[in-house]
Amino acid sequence: MALTVQRLSQNADLGLTLVAGHSGADRVIEWAHAIELADPAPWITGGELVMTTGLAIGPSDSEQFDYVTRLVRARAAALAVDTGMTFDAVPDGIRAAGDALGLPVLAVPPHTPFIAVTRAVIDDLTADRVRAVQQVVDQQDKFARDLLRGGIPHLVTALGRALSCSVVLVDAEGGALSVHGPDAGRALEHARSVSRGSGRRRQAGSAFADEHATYLVQSVSVAREPHGYLAVASPAALQPEERLLVAHAMALLSIELGKPAKVLDAEQRLRTVVTQALVNLGPELDAGLLRYFGFDEDTRVVAITVTNVGPALPALRETADVITRQSVPYLLSPIREGLLLVVSDDRGRDWVVELVARLGARLERTLRAGRGGTAVIAETAVSLRQARAALHLGPTQETVVDFSDTGTFSMLFGGRSPGELSAMSRIVLGPLEDYDAAHGSSVDLVTALRTWLRNDAHIESAARELGVHRHTMRSRMAKVGQLLGRDLDSAEVRVELWIAVKARELLDVLETD
Incomplete structure (x- = not known):
């Protein structure tokens, strides 16, 4: 004070x-x-x-x-x-x-005496200085914890709150990594201006003021090479203690942005283990492991499955690089169909579309992704099932399918366990499954029914897709009707059969995981 x-x-x-x-x-x-x-x-x-x-x-x-x-x-x-x-x-x-x-x-x-007044002033000023230094030390510790728990976004937010200022971090090309505060827009413009000029003048930073605020822009360098620029917009020039906080934050950012490849590989291995444990253990997983990657037990997340990524190691490396550049907390693991990515639920469909486009360009592959519904992080497995359902039940022409895009199926199958899906399909398709099991691979009535329904109950189209004669197809559908005891010409029956078939398809996906 x-x-x-x-x-x-x-x-x-x-x-x-x-x-x-x-x-x-x-x-x-x-x-x-x-x-x-x-x-x-x-x-x-x-x-x-x-x-x-x-x-x-x-x-x-x-x-x-x-x-x-x-x-x-x-x-x-x-x-x-x-x-x-x-x-x-x-x-x-x-x-x-x-x-x-x-x-x-x-x-x-x-x-x-005047000396008593002087001593009182000096003692108070000294105590105030000690308090200020202690506050800086305490805040430095907090910065380190914030970086460990939430990565760069948490650190930038913590710096902005400590200074009551707007703070922006951009990468070396001027891309926004993290922003905080009401004046972040203008701070972002100044940071980008300095980043554009750095290539010609090797600018370490600048300080200036306009009618809105005072701006401090500093380069965040690793081995003398700028990896980004930190901009602080404050109502007035920063005090010495505040500049110390900025310097400490920049040191932490330099460490984070300049992590050696071996550290990143070890971190990704740990991230993979934690992701898989989260899916398998759910609420039993130690929340401290989640905090290391920027999450806590109350975080609401979405699971994203990405398919056709090719070999796992390059896919993991490229995905991690793309997301890390955005300073987004994430969990990542290889799964049977490709990759599982877990992010906070504010990352919507547009963000996933952009991610898939960037990752596809890097891997030189055509990717598809399913985005599950929002869930508390302990229920990530539910969102994962929904993401898989989105891929298999949603429109096949879409690069990214949100679980909500699957319409009625999202309500019917959302978060269903394999046991529940088995019950839904078995109660309708059980007679066909038993018949197929008894007659081996020569006859597959479940596949015949699925193909017939997918082709709008058109015998010729279904036969052509299966590569059989139309009479054979007609005979198989007659057998289906006989075993089920249902009128296949009824629209209501077809809807019931289609739901059962879709439940069976999703069950096949989950059981092969």
Whole structure:
């Protein structure tokens, strides 16, 4: 807490009395200086409590007014007048000038020496400095924890909150990695401007101000190569303690952006283990493992499955690189059909579309992705089942299928366990499955039914797809109707059969995982 004139006057040991200039009582005292010159201005720099016995203030009101005027012009914080030597009380001229010019005037009692006032000021300033340093140290520890728990976005947010400023981090090409605060838009523009100029001038950073804020832009370098730029937009120039926080945040960012390949590989191996454990253990997984990757037990997430990624190691490496550049907390693991990605639920379909496009370009493959529904992180397995369902039940022409895009199926199958799906399909298709099992591979009535329904109950089209004669197809469908005891010409029956077939398809996907 800064030492104001009001606070100093409340020090009972000193016994000072504020006798004039009450409007400036909240002025901050930066030093205390005893001086007996008629014009102290050349000897002070601003913010001082000027102490005098009154030897040179002049006997007349006009001289005293001029004396106070010179202190005001020199930006003194306050004037303290001894009342035990030259004057028994603060002169009326000094009081009137203090009130007129807004300079606080303190009466110093005879028993209080100036050295006591000076010590009180120095002690308070020292304590304030110690508090400020301790706050910086505490905040530095918090920055490290935030980086470990939430990655770069958490660190940028923590810096912005600590400074009450807007903070932006961009990569070396000017791409936004993380933003925080109401003035982030302008800070982002300035950061990008510096990043564009760095290639020509090797700019380490810049500081400037406009009508909106004061901006500090610094390069975040690794081995002298800029990996990004941090911009801070503040209402006024940063104080030394605040600059220390910025410097510490930049050091942490440099470490994070410059992780060696071996560290990244080890981190990804751990991420894979945690992802697989999360799917298998759910709420039993230690939440501390999740915090390391930027999640906690209350985070709501979505599971994303990406297919046709090719060999797992290159796919994992490229996916991790694409997402890390965006500073998005994530979990990632190879699965049977490709990759499983877990991110916070604010990453919508458009984000997944962009991710698939970038990743597909890097891997030189045509990818498809399914996005599950929102779930608390302990229920990631449910979102994973929904993501798989989206891929197999959604429109095949779509590159990215959201579970909500599957319409009725999302309500029917959302989060269903393999046991529930088996019951849904078995109660309808059981007779066909038993018949197929008894007759081997020569006849597959379930496949015949699925193909017939997919071709809008058109015998010729279904036969052509299966590569059999239309009479064979007609015979098989007659057998289906006989075994099920249903009228296959009924629209209601066809809907029931189609739901059962889709449940069976999804069950096949889950059981082969």
